[in-house]
Amino acid sequence: NAGVTQTPKFQVLKTGQSMTLQCAQDMNHEYMSWYRQDPGMGLRLIHYSVGAGITDQGEVPNGYNVSRSTTEDFPLRLLSAAPSQTSVYFCASRKPGVETQYFGPGTRLLVL
Amino acid sequence: DQQVKQNSPSLSVQEGRISILNCDYTNSMFDYFLWYKKYPAEGPTFLISISSIKDKNEDGRFTVFLNKSAKHLSLHIVPSQPGDSAVYFCAASGTASKLTFGTGTRLQVTL
Numbered sequence: 001n002a003g004v005t006q007t008p009k010f011q012v013l014k015t016g017q018s019m020t021l022q023c024a025q026d027m028n029h030e031y032m033s034w035y036r037q038d039p040g041m042g043l044r045l046i047h048y049s050v051g052a053g054i055t056d057q058g059e060v061p062n063g064y065n066v067s068r069s070t071t072e073d074f075p076l077r078l079l080s081a082a083p084s085q086t087s088v089y090f091c092a093s094r095k096p097g098v099e100t101q102y103f104g105p106g107t108r109l110l111v112l
Numbered sequence: 113d114q115q116v117k118q119n120s121p122s123l124s125v126q127e128g129r130i131s132i133l134n135c136d137y138t139n140s141m142f143d144y145f146l147w148y149k150k151y152p153a154e155g156p157t158f159l160i161s162i163s164s165i166k167d168k169n170e171d172g173r174f175t176v177f178l179n180k181s182a183k184h185l186s187l188h189i190v191p192s193q194p195g196d197s198a199v200y201f202c203a204a205s206g207t208a209s210k211l212t213f214g215t216g217t218r219l220q221v222t223l
Contacts (some may be wrong), residue, residue, distance in 0.1 A: 004155070033210075033211075035213075040121075040215055041215060042116075042118075042201060042213040042215040043156070043213040044213070045211070045212075048210065058210065059212075090156070092155075099144050099146060099161060099205050099211075100146065100158045100161065101158070101211065103148075103155030103156045103157070105153075105155050106154070106155050
């Protein structure tokens with residue numbers, strides 16, 4: 001099993017550009033989440049999904065969109081990147097009823 | 113409003129000694145607590161957890177203590193090893209099953 005995979009590992013964007021951060025898991029986990037990690041802020045929940053076709057907002061959802069068309073994939077879209085979205089993004093997955101989440105290796109995003 | 117707080121940004125401990133990492137929370141609806149360990153350029157990995165119905169959980173060198181009345185939990189690592197040097201995040205989960213993370217404590221285990 002590859003676990004949780006994220007692409008790309010690193011990306012530089014200009015303000016106003018759009019991009020999609022990819023996340024995939026091969027553990028058949030129904031729950032998937034996106035977090036961002038900023039210095040001194042810990043990990044903050046952006047969006048999450050409890051199954052295909054179901055998504056909801058987390059703590060910091062503004063500027064991000066998600067969709068969940070399959071159990072395996074949970075892409076995060078930035079429609080118009082802003083410097084405030086410079087961060088490290090982590091995708092995570094888990095089974096329902098099990099609190100332990102498995103994290104991907106992260107995507108480092110720099111918005112100029 | 114930071115519901116999960118780790119007030120020590122960093123901690124330095126000698127190899128072989130005990131490392132104690134602390135975490136405080138404010139939301140009384142949290143009923144499950146986890147510790148994650150994170151190395152640079154990697155995603156967090158699960159370390160140990162505890163349910164609110166317990167006050168202690170042990171796994172090898174790692175023990176987590178929960179004091180519900182004080183809304184405080186701690187992670188003890190005994191003995192500390194150089195490979196334990198990492199950032200440790202405390203996280204809490206409530207009825208919505210969403211994790212709320214603390215800001216992390218960077219542990220440095222020195223020789």
